[in-house]
Amino acid sequence: MAEPASRIRPRKPVGVDTTRASIARVYDYSLGGKDNYDIDRSAYQQILEVAPRQGDVSIMNRRWLHRVIRYLAGTSGIDQFLDIGAGLPTVANTHEIAQQLNSDAHVVYVDNDPVCNAHGRVLLEQNENTHFISADVLEEGTLLGNSDITKFLDLDRPLGLVLCGLLHHIDEQFDPVGMMREYVELLPSGSYLAISHFHDPGSLDPELHALAKELERRFTEKGLGSGWYRTSAEILEYFGGLELVAPGLVQLDDWWPAGPPLRERFPEEKVMVGGIAYKP
Numbered sequence: 010m011a012e013p014a015s016r017i018r019p020r021k022p023v024g025v026d027t028t029r030a031s032i033a034r035v036y037d038y039s040l041g042g043k044d045n046y047d048i049d050r051s052a053y054q055q056i057l058e059v060a061p062r063q064g065d066v067s068i069m070n071r072r073w074l075h076r077v078i079r080y081l082a083g084t085s086g087i088d089q090f091l092d093i094g095a096g097l098p099t100v101a102n103t104h105e106i107a108q109q110l111n112s113d114a115h116v117v118y119v120d121n122d123p124v125c126n127a128h129g130r131v132l133l134e135q136n137e138n139t140h141f142i143s144a145d146v147l148e149e150g151t152l153l154g155n156s157d158i159t160k161f162l163d164l165d166r167p168l169g170l171v172l173c174g175l176l177h178h179i180d181e182q183f184d185p186v187g188m189m190r191e192y193v194e195l196l197p198s199g200s201y202l203a204i205s206h207f208h209d210p211g212s213l214d215p216e217l218h219a220l221a222k223e224l225e226r227r228f229t230e231k232g233l234g235s236g237w238y239r240t241s242a243e244i245l246e247y248f249g250g251l252e253l254v255a256p257g258l259v260q261l262d263d264w265w266p267a268g269p270p271l272r273e274r275f276p277e278e279k280v281m282v283g284g285i286a287y288k289p
Contacts, residue, residue, distance in 0.1 A: 193249030
């Protein structure tokens with residue numbers, strides 16, 4: 010059984026430890042990647058027992074990220090991005106999408122897992138506009154005050170701050186709302202904040218609420234040691250009072266979809282939401 014999330018301090022990054030499941034490696038496995046171990050696949054099986062289409066959730070999350078980056082780099086003219094909790098590089102990463110629309114776009118990836126950083130640096134060593142930095146979203150002062158990161162960004166101009174599937178792995182003990190309030194305060198005017206997060210619809214949908222609570226139990230107690238499903242009201246607090254871009258905080262495939270749905274949405278896909286907010 011995985012170690013439950015600490016209520017005293019953040020769990021140390023897993024790195025190459027093959028006795029603990031890794032968030033990045035489990036996500037890699039769910040996307041069909043090969044950078045994972047038996048412990049990661051075992052943790053993921055715990056999820057598949059109640060959410061057999063969880064792999065589609067991971068794919069949906071990537072689709073959402075791609076649309077978000079296209080919106081920011083294209084429609085909104087954002088040319089610098091800070092992608093926190095980037096994980097292991099996979100197909101069509103943030104910089105690839107952004108630089109398709111603007112070859113001069115700068116992207117800084119951040120992760121606290123040394124394996125992610127090693128893979129990231131190898132992938133990006135030929136791209137002078139893209140950087141992979143080892144740091145933790147919970148560090149004091151926020152990453153927008155970290156000179157290793159900000160030397161690659163111009164904080165006098167708008168940027169896109171992306172937290173794709175990260176905040177639901179942060180325990181309430183560490184005050185993610187207060188943390189995000191600091192990030193929002195430091196964002197330059199004209200910036201955007203993009204967040205995707207596991208969702209608990211509560212009494213609005215009892216069946217999905219039950220699924221969310223069981224998935225949360227398996228993530229936190231039997232799998233990764235983290236993975237909380239929060240309500241819309243709780244997730245909205247992470248945007249620090251900023252106004253959300255239409256259509257607001259919605260199920261991921263409802264955010265600027267590429268076209269009409271080709272099939273009915275799986276239940277596990279309905280318990281993840283995302284949105285983008287603008288800082289005037």
